[in-house]
Amino acid sequence: MKITAVETLVCHARMRNWIFVKVVTDQPGLYGWGEATLEWHTRAVVGAIEDISQLIVGEDPRRVEHLWQMMFRQHFWHGNGIVRATAISGIDLALWDIAGKIANMPCSQLWGGRVRDWVRTYSHLGGGKMEDFYETSVDDAKQFGDLARRAVEDGFTAFKAMAVPPTMPLEGLRPIRLAEAAVAAMRDAVGDDIDIMVDCHARPSPAMGLKFGKALDPYGLYFFEEPCWPESIDGLAAINAAITTPVATGERITDLATFRELFEKRGCEVCQLDITHCGGLTAARRIAALADAHRIALAPHNPQGPVSTAASLEFGFSQPGYIICETVHNDVPWRNDVVTEGFTIEPKGRIVRPNTRPGLGIEINEAAVKQHPFEQELLQRVFYCDGSVGDW
Ligand SMILES: [Mg+2]
Missing domain, CATH: 3.30.390.10 (Enolase-like, N-terminal domain)
Known part of the structure; x- marks a missing residue:
């Protein structure tokens, strides 16, 4: 062959x-x-x-x-x-x-068989009006409550929001108060039975990430994502040690040695490896073994397309330390024209039942894909108030 x-x-x-x-x-x-x-x-x-x-x-x-x-x-x-x-x-x-x-x-059967009956998923609410905190008011931040309510109406029991604005290496209280207002609005909207995650998108410096983390700790977040640049493993470890909320990171790491350093320094409690960037399922299984040795949970980063989702789920059905999977729902209205999938999603709770087809269970309609040729992505640029460049 x-x-x-x-x-x-x-x-x-x-x-x-x-x-x-x-x-x-x-x-x-x-x-x-x-x-x-x-x-x-x-x-x-x-x-x-x-x-x-x-x-x-x-x-x-x-x-x-x-x-x-x-x-x-x-x-x-x-x-x-x-x-x-x-x-x-x-x-x-x-x-x-x-x-x-x-x-x-199914691939999960190749890897020793299913370790769970279903996989929990969560949605991403986006960043609301947080892009420029000088232009954002506490009332704007409260709109996160409406986004949160909608996610729960869509069946999710967990969701994530970019409720932390981009900040210079050091800022005063204003962005902290905005983040608090956004998270308080979400918690008020959905109560304690729904899990809320906050994604900092690796924008803060370690000092700012620590400030945000301390301020949001009382709200009982499920996890606190990328509170500083992934290159700063010492910064991640300091934040993770200082707050009760588990730190999550890993979506921008592409090699096993860096995952080892992240885990050894206890830079996170949740590993967000991305199966389409970390070296595929072959590498993901090695990273999962390393995470298991440190009792670090797995929650893959998965904002991409349907094959990434199928692979992330198949991985989840085979990994004991796997807690939840990111999903993008309502991305494009023609999704079902392009792909058929082997798993099923239950609308209530947004849990996924296992793939019953061989392999990843995916089939792509190549003719339908050709209806949607390459287009340049919209640039997402961030500048601070003095015109200097920030992270998106
Ligand atoms: Mg992220």
């Missing part, structure tokens, strides 16, 4: 261009689907997949780990830069899909 081609299909889906990866074999009808979506780097990832595919075309697709090693190591630069890691991830997902199809079982 041989790989004959690695193809990419780009599908513009409002916020992002989904990059689907199709690994084709010489066996009639046997192929696998992966995803390598990377916002603002679509052309680079498509090119990287074309480059990397040269290493594996002609090889046996059943040797998933061996092919991962080839893709990661058999060129001068290791595959842990974000573009190469995403390209490898997309191909790796497709190889696991093929493995499941050959075995005629």
